[in-house]
Amino acid sequence: MNLKKKLKISLILSLVLVLLFPTMTIFASETKSRAARENIALNKPVTSSKIENSNIPEYAVDGKENTFWASVNPSELEVDLQGFYKISEINLMAYFDVPANAERYYDYEIYASMDQEKYDLVAKKSDTSWNTPQGDTYVFNDTFTAHYIKVKILKTHAENQPNNNTGHIKELRVYGELDPEYENPVIKSNVALNKTVTASGQEGSSNPGKAVDNNVNSFWAVAGEGWLEVDLEGYFDVDEINVLPYYSDGRYYNYEVYVSVNGLDYIKAGEKKDNTPQTKDGDTYTFDTKTIRFVKVKMLSNSANPSIHAYK
Ligand SMILES: [Ca+2]
Known part of the structure; x- marks a missing residue:
């Protein structure tokens, strides 16, 4: 059980109905505070x-250090940390040339906010040193709590490019720990993403893997009744499963959801046996936490077509 992870899970299945079959997305929620050196800005929602x-x-x-955001000054970039964090360090890797053809540096300011209304200046570039691969690091011995971090690039100074007025950031890295004094949302990650999937069959090229590829435009499909099973490739503490069937035109599905530790013994975790039309919110099943590795959906019927579709 050394693979066991202390995670809560919600499972989202997307089912379309006309010729397709189920698709799965499984989310896990971390219940432990994050490590101090984890970049809490990584892949968070960002606007500019x-x-x-x-x-x-x-x-x-x-x-990725080889991708960068670019904007025309005054440039603004804001990341939503999706929680209240006590910020201890920020590293801003602004654009630099490799090899250096046009050295540059920016006049910029970094702000922190709890509510996207009041912003406090927490760092600024106030010297004329060129941007480097190391970026600019700001360490806060006195931590502050923030939900949003905003960077404002005011002016660009580029060697041999006096008219360069664009701001580019390769990476904005933020470090800190959740502040227990604030209520933090449960952060979920999809633990089914690209995991191993098997199914009773497939229609055409609609293979089961398309059920867990986090792409709503691809789907797994099978004709008639069938089943889909995701191997989470590890043990997770699951307490919620959400099934999101196709929901247009008032159609509904009947299906059963099972969970299993070993892929041999299954416990029913949810079912839909009524005629309620599917909605965009899908069907959510909550239960006492179970440690599982496999999630299986058995499609029984749909109201619109003798075949069953699922997509995500
Ligand atoms: Ca990047």
Whole structure:
């Protein structure tokens, strides 16, 4: 059981109905506080002022040093940390040339906010040193609590490019721990994403893997009744499963959801046996936490077609 992870899980299944079959997305919620050195800005929701050349704001928090967000000054980038964190360090890796053809640095300010209304200046670039691969690191011995971090680039100083007025950020990294004095939302991650999936069959190229690829435009499909099973590839403490069937035109599905530790013995965790039309919220099943590795959905019927579809 050394693979056991202390996580809560919600499972989302997307089912379409006309020729398709179920699809799965499984979310896990971390219940422990995060490690102090984890970059809490990584892959968090981010917005910005007008982007330049399709260099979207997500590129500033994607963990990749070869992608960057770009905007025209005054440039603003704001990341939602999705919780209240006591911030201990911020590292801003602004754009630098490799090799250096045009050294540059920015005049910028970094703000912290609890509510997106009041912003406090917590750091600023106030010298003329060029941007470097190490970025600019700000350590806060006196931590402060923030939910949002905003960077404002005011002016660009670029060698041999006096008219350069764009701000580029390769990575914005934020470090800190959840502040227990504030109520923090449960942060969920999809533990089914790209995990191993098996099914009773498939229709055409709609293979079971498309049920867990986090792409709503791809789907797993099978004709007639069938089942889909996700191997989480580890043990998780699950307390919620959400099944999200296709919900247009008032159709409904009947199905059963099972969970299993070993893939041999199954416990029913939920079922839909009524005629209630499917909705965009899907069907949620909550129960006392169970440690499981497998989740299986057995499709019984749908109201619109003798075949069963699922997509995500
Ligand atoms: Ca990047």
